[in-house]
Amino acid sequence: MSPKVSKEHLKQRRADILAAAKTVFIKHGYERTTMKHVMEEAKVSRGGLYQYFSNKEELYEAILKENLLQVSEETQEFLENEVKSYWDLLLLRIFGEDREPDDEMDPLAPSNLEFFIIGRNDERRRKYGQERYQNGLKIYADVIKAGQENGEFSDRYDSEMLARAIITYIDGLALDHAILPEQDVQLKEQSTILLEFLKMALEVE
Amino acid sequence: MSPKVSKEHLKQRRADILAAAKTVFIKHGYERTTMKHVMEEAKVSRGGLYQYFSNKEELYEAILKENLLQVSEETQEFLENEVKSYWDLLLLRIFGEDREPDDEMDPLAPSNLEFFIIGRNDERRRKYGQERYQNGLKIYADVIKAGQENGEFSDRYDSEMLARAIITYIDGLALDHAILPEQDVQLKEQSTILLEFLKMALEVE
DNA sequence: TTGCAAAACGACATTAGTGTCGATATAATT
DNA sequence: AATTATATCGACACTAATGTCGTTTTGCAA
Structure with missing residues (x-):
């Protein structure tokens, strides 16, 4: 019409x-x-x-x-006002508004994996994926670095390296979530392990 | 001919x-x-x-x-004779013969990801992937559990859960390796982080 | 040597998806 | 109401891949 x-x-x-x-x-x-x-x-x-x-x-x-735009707008709202510490901010970035592990996963995540994995031999697609990775990396690395400079976090580990590890683990979760049944992935429990690791690595709480 | x-x-x-x-x-x-x-x-x-x-x-x-057969044959050789401790065995299982992180990755890994991700909606393919996952899970979980019962490892974490986390992280590495350039993945350094985490979680060294 | 079972061949029919293009229909303008 | 620009339509030509099948070739045994 x-x-x-x-x-x-x-x-x-x-x-x-x-x-x-x-x-x-x-x-x-x-x-x-x-x-x-x-x-x-x-x-x-x-x-x-x-x-x-x-x-x-x-x-x-x-x-x-x-999607990218929407997510960045959503978290932007929380940024200035509702953040108590860099630890809190890090949790916000990793787990979203709730700041704690849950069993949710972006329903488009499996398709995203397909999109980038299959396109890995295509110059354009690869560049695009890399750009998105750099964005994600920066988001985590900046928070960690700020927390370290602030003294809130231990600087035992390099901030960027930790950020990479976080992304790797989350990617792994997305992958397993895509191909395995719920009871094998145990998103929530596995996310809790990530949390524990970060507490250790940054020496918080 | x-x-x-x-x-x-x-x-x-x-x-x-x-x-x-x-x-x-x-x-x-x-x-x-x-x-x-x-x-x-x-x-x-x-x-x-x-x-x-x-x-x-x-x-x-x-x-x-x-491939599965070949790998299991290879590691089988090392099993009885050349293993000093469960920690050593765990390293063998994760990193292979060298027992330490390197920059190598199975060249077929990206294709494997494709195979299972794209086939995730196919009953047969999904079952097959799950079976392989269970195998991998058992390999890690058994070693960890034995080490815990033996007193060599702390039993702070559930052995199976730790095994899942190991697989998740390795899957994440495989994924990132497939779509990102070498300098973004930093396989060796990221593997070292996994190692550090395991030392903490199992309280070894 | 010769004969044969079956390995290897490659043309072909089929399927599934893509992107194009001329025809059609209609919301806005007059 | 008539006009018009263009959004929408759907048939079509094209491409790429699959799996089949009748034919050809040839290693081996008699």
């Missing part, structure tokens, strides 16, 4: 397609979903879909970008 | 195809390699290849099985 439409409508349509795409990506994973799946979920014709996104990769990157 | 051949020859041919397949899987990854790639690398015709393996999945599982 809509030719020669307002910018508003175009934007809405795009958002609808994106939402539909996200649904099917979560359901089938990146590699197995086809443009046809998206067409059907979004109730758009082939031509219609291609007007907005010229291929699957573009579609997925739009979702990634949107 | 060989119809109505000896069993020996058949076995050799099969092994050659597997070796060729392994080469191309390492090069292109699981998803991107096609039967044609394998045909060319192994210098076998389409029909010839399908005589031995009726699809890519079967081919890959054969490689997985072979």
Whole structure:
């Protein structure tokens, strides 16, 4: 319902397609979903879909970008006001608003893994993944470093190295979560182990 | 060159195809390699290849099985004679013969990730992955448990939980290794962190 | 040597997905 | 109401891969 439409409508349509795409990506994973799946979920014709996104990769990157933005906005809110210490801040960054381990995992995480693993031999995709990694790395490393300079944390370990280890462990959790049943991953318990390790490494509490 | 051949020859041919397949899987990854790639690398015709393996999945599982066998044979040798303590045994299991972190990684690891991640919605593939996980889990958990019962290790942590954490971390390393450049993963340094954590958790040295 | 069982071959039909493009329908403008 | 720009449509051509099958080749045994 809509030719020669307002910018508003175009934007809405795009958002609808994106939402539909996200649904099917979560359901089938990146590699197995086809443009046809998206067409059907979004109730758009082939031509219609291609007007907005010229291929699957573009579609997925739009979702990634949107998610990144949303998450960074969400945590931004908590940043200035509700942070008591660097330890608290670190917990916020790792576990989110609750500051403690839970059994939740981003439903898009398995698709993300596919996206970057399979694209690892593609120059563009690799660069993109690396950029995201650097971002994540900086977020953790900055907090740790600040805490160390502040004296709140021990500087026994290099801040950047610790940040890498955190990411590695979280990546491992995402991976195992993607391929194993709940009772094998035990997200919450395993996250608690990460917590214990960090307490030891930073000498807090 | 060989119809109505000896069993020996058949076995050799099969092994050659597997070796060729392994080469191309390492090069292109699981998803991107096609039967044609394998045909060319192994210098076998389409029909010839399908005589031995009726699809890519079967081919890959054969490689997985072979590798598993080979690794378990290798470590088996060290088991009875050259192990000084459970800590030593644990290091052997994690880092291999050298007992210490290095920058090596199974070249097939990225393909393995693809294989199990993309197949996560396939019943058969999922079961298979889970079985392999249970195997790996048992290997670590048994050593830790024995060490704990022996008094060599602290039993502060549950042996199985620790084993899970080890696997998670190693999986994370494999993942990051697959998609990031060497200088971002820093396999050796990150493995050292795992080592430090284990020393703390098991209270050794 | 010769004959044969079956290994190896490669053309082919089939399937599944992609991106394009001319036709169609309609929201906004006049 | 008529016009028009363009969003949307869906048929289509194209590509890439798969697995099959009739044919050819050849190692081995008689």
